[in-house]
Amino acid sequence: MTECILPSTERLKAAVNTNFEALTGENDEQSHDEQSKGDSAITLTLTEVNISSISDTADYENISLVFTCEYTFPQQTINVTHAELGSLTLFLVPVGNQEEKTQYEALINREVSTEAA
Numbered sequence: 001m002t003e004c005i006l007p008s009t010e011r012l013k014a015a016v017n018t019n020f021e022a023l024t025g026e027n028d029e030q031s032h033d034e035q036s037k038g039d040s041a042i043t044l045t046l047t048e049v050n051i052s053s054i055s056d057t058a059d060y061e062n063i064s065l066v067f068t069c070e071y072t073f074p075q076q077t078i079n080v081t082h083a084e085l086g087s088l089t090l091f092l093v094p095v096g097n098q099e100e101k102t103q104y105e106a107l108i109n110r111e112v113s114t115e116a117a
Helices: 010-017
Strands: 002-006 029-032 041-053 060-069 076-082 086-098 101-111
Touching: 060 086
Parallel strands: 002 076
Antiparallel strands: 002 029, 029 041, 041 060, 060 101, 076 086, 086 101
């Protein structure tokens, strides 16, 4: 299992509380890939965020997060840890290449809040 450590930033906190679009282009996600790189850290860059409704009633939304990385590793579950936000487990799957980097995708399905703003 891979460990990802996210630094404490206000921009990251705001994005997690609302949606992931504000993180696009950021490359401060640090990943420790035990299988392919030993003890070295791997940097993942969030390059794309797609949010769509899963059903006609829009009770749930599907979030696709696409990351790029200089290293190639097999699909696997990673633990993302943030000092203020806690931990999040993502399953990353290699989905292609972009400018000599491997692209990975994580899918998140979550219920849309029905509370009044």
